[in-house]
Amino acid sequence: MRVVQAYRFALDPTARQGAALASHCGAVRVAFNWGLAQVKANLAQREAERSYGIPEDQLTPALSWSMYGLRKRWNQVKDEVAPWWAGNSKEAYACGLTRLADALSNWRDSNSGKRKGPKVGFPRFKTKRRAARSMRFTTGTIRLDGHTHVVLPVLG
Numbered sequence: 153m154r155v156v157q158a159y160r161f162a163l164d165p166t167a168r169q170g171a172a173l174a175s176h177c178g179a180v181r182v183a184f185n186w187g188l189a190q191v192k193a194n195l196a197q198r199e200a201e202r203s204y205g206i207p208e209d210q211l212t213p214a215l216s217w218s219m220y221g222l223r224k225r226w227n228q229v230k231d232e233v234a235p236w237w238a239g240n241s242k243e244a245y246a247c248g249l250t251r252l253a254d255a256l257s258n259w260r261d262s263n264s265g266k267r268k269g270p271k272v273g274f275p276r277f278k279t280k281r282r283a284a285r286s287m288r289f290t291t292g293t294i295r296l297d298g299h300t301h302v303v304l305p306v307l308g
Contacts, residue, residue, distance in 0.1 A: 161302050172307050177285040179240040181278045183248030186233055187222045188275055191215055191256065217260075219246075219253040241306040247287045 255275040262272035
């Protein structure tokens with residue numbers, strides 16, 4: 153039998169850690185918005201090509217909406233898109249791309265009838281004001297320092 157256990161912690165960060173947390177949350181937003189811009193540009197390009205009468209087999213290749221496809225593309229262009237990327241944990245960018253992949257999947261399933269309930273709209277760009285400031289650490293070295301402290305990658 154395998155036991156998986158999860159913990160939730162309330163954080164009490166120092167001023168430096170608070171700024172680093174805000175930076176990580178901004179990185180989530182940047183990765184989400186970058187991926188959404190890529191998807192929208194690809195969809196618009198393919199739609200324009202269809203309007204010109206180009207056959208389906210000659211259209212611009214469709215962009216993969218999976219988290220792995222988006223992350224592979226992100227890793228190819230991250231130095232140009234976000235030259236400051238190394239200042240944050242890789243988990244921040246993975247979190248944003250995972251959220252985008254989930255949102256696109258929900259939209260596609262909703263439009264095709266696979267998803268029950270009301271129709272889900274196409275994902276929108278996240279702004280500093282509207283976006284929830286959150287992120288997840290799913291991998292990496294997360295450890296407990298005694299019973300009162302958790303140590304997160306890059307943040308400490």
